[in-house]
Amino acid sequence: MPEVVIRKMVTCVEEIFHEGGPIAAQPLRRAAAIAVIRNPYAGSYVENIAGFMDDLKPLGLQMARTLIGALGGDAKVVEGYGKGAIVGAAGELEHGALWHVPGGYAMREVLGGAKAIVASTKKVGGPGTRLDVPITHINASYVRSHFDAMEVGVNDAPRADEILLALVMTTGPRVHARVGGLKASEIKGEDGLR
Amino acid sequence: MNAIAPTKAKIRKIATFVEETHREMDRVISPPTRRAAAVAVIENPCAGKYVEDLSELIAIGEELGELLTQRAVAALGIPGASCESYGKAAAVGEDGEIEHAAAILHPKLGTPVRRVLGKGAALIPSSKKRGGMDVVLDIPLGHKDAAYVRSHFDGMEVRLNDAPRAKEIMVAIAVTDSGRPLPRVGGLNKDQIKGEDGLR
Numbered sequence: 001m002p003e004v005v006i007r008k009m010v011t012c013v014e015e016i017f018h019e020g021g022p023i024a025a026q027p028l029r030r031a032a033a034i035a036v037i038r039n040p041y042a043g044s045y046v047e048n049i050a051g052f053m054d055d056l057k058p059l060g061l062q063m064a065r066t067l068i069g070a071l072g073g074d075a076k077v078v079e080g081y082g083k084g085a086i087v088g089a090a091g092e093l094e095h096g097a098l099w100h101v102p103g104g105y106a107m108r109e110v111l112g113g114a115k116a117i118v119a120s121t122k123k124v125g126g127p128g129t130r131l132d133v134p135i136t137h138i139n140a141s142y143v144r145s146h147f148d149a150m151e152v153g154v155n156d157a158p159r160a161d162e163i164l165l166a167l168v169m170t171t172g173p174r175v176h177a178r179v180g181g182l183k184a185s186e187i188k189g190e191d192g193l194r
Numbered sequence: 195m196n197a198i199a200p201t202k203a204k205i206r207k208i209a210t211f212v213e214e215t216h217r218e219m220d221r222v223i224s225p226p227t228r229r230a231a232a233v234a235v236i237e238n239p240c241a242g243k244y245v246e247d248l249s250e251l252i253a254i255g256e257e258l259g260e261l262l263t264q265r266a267v268a269a270l271g272i273p274g275a276s277c278e279s280y281g282k283a284a285a286v287g288e289d290g291e292i293e294h295a296a297a298i299l300h301p302k303l304g305t306p307v308r309r310v311l312g313k314g315a316a317l318i319p320s321s322k323k324r325g326g327m328d329v330v331l332d333i334p335l336g337h338k339d340a341a342y343v344r345s346h347f348d349g350m351e352v353r354l355n356d357a358p359r360a361k362e363i364m365v366a367i368a369v370t371d372s373g374r375p376l377p378r379v380g381g382l383n384k385d386q387i388k389g390e391d392g393l394r
Contacts, residue, residue: 005217006216006217007215007216007217007218008214008215008216008217009212009213009214009226010211010212010213011211011212011269012209012210012211012212013209013210013269014207014208014209014354015207015208015209016206016207017205017208018205018206019206031350043257107359130355134306151355154213155330155351162299
């Protein structure tokens with residue numbers, strides 16, 4: 001089992017008061033936790049990589065807890081989430097896919113069993129690459145007000161032999177959400193969709 | 195963290211960033227070097243026209259000096275007095291003037307920064323520019339009590355994909371608990387600081 005070697009941890013929090021419309025009574029907050037780790041499979045094709053997902057679990061939990069801390073410490077305020085990965089040039093896209101299980105389940109566990117699939121994206125890129133991490137409601141993917149995204153990136157990462165891993169959480173709908181669809185108040189919360 | 199007191203500045207957004215470096219060139223950095231930046235995106239009350247008197251922006255600078263330093267220090271989770279270096283920067287949207295950034299950064303922003311940090315004998319290094327959304331701000335960093343401490347010459351990049359809009363200004367303050375991860379180019383060491391003149 002390869003070791004998880006962390007070079008850098010980054011936390012970003014955005015607090016959005018308005019976007020040209022009325023000032024929100026409760027500002028929307030978005031937070032991202034980012035880890036830059038060594039890619040143990042960089043430089044060659046490795047067939048059997050799935051075991052690294054287990055190695056990443058503690059890091060996933062640590063990052064999920066960091067996010068809740070950055071949002072004030074109470075998991076109940078979290079309404080949206082997403083995840084993503086940027087694989088450095090000497091790696092392959094499939095290495096980014098290793099983040100699906102440890103990243104997603106860490107957030108669902110820390111949030112007390114959130115129902116919806118965790119929206120995700122990934123790509124291969126160089127240092128400074130930006131990633132638009134998609135965000136959806138934690139219990140019902142179809143809640144339209146919570147469809148959102150947060151751009152993340154680190155100017156000096158990922159290097160060629162690194163992977164940048166990201167988790168994102170938000171505290172509510174887009175600041176001026178008003179395009180209809182399923183409302184958060186209408187969620188059944190059984191199938192993770194509605 | 196949620197509600198903030200009414201401000202002179204019309205704030206659209208506040209963002210904070212924390213970076214911890216755990217390894218550099220495969221050497222373990224223990225404890226990790228840490229730095230934080232707080233950024234406010236505000237309406238530019240002087241956008242779109244030439245305004246002679248910039249006192250409104252000067253007052254906003256004083257207010258943001260306190261607010262953003264508090265946010266950045268809180269993000270590091272250490273007492274203000276334990277911060278080692280600092281810096282400030284502003285980016286003016288396309289309908290504003292570089293002088294607007296100067297009005298915010300230079301006359302009155304520094305005093306509340308130093309109040310939050312307990313000291314700060316050194317000049318606060320700064321940068322400014324005009325630009326569109328997603329413009330990159332490289333906030334220069336220097337030791338807060340002695341500008342010649344070479345291990346603490348550094349910079350921190352911040353950017354927000356949706357700011358500044360044409361009639362906005364992005365104002366940033368960065369603080370650290372350390373210098374570069376592996377400083378080894380000599381110069382004044384932080385243990386040798388007198389901290390009287392802000393230089394050495």
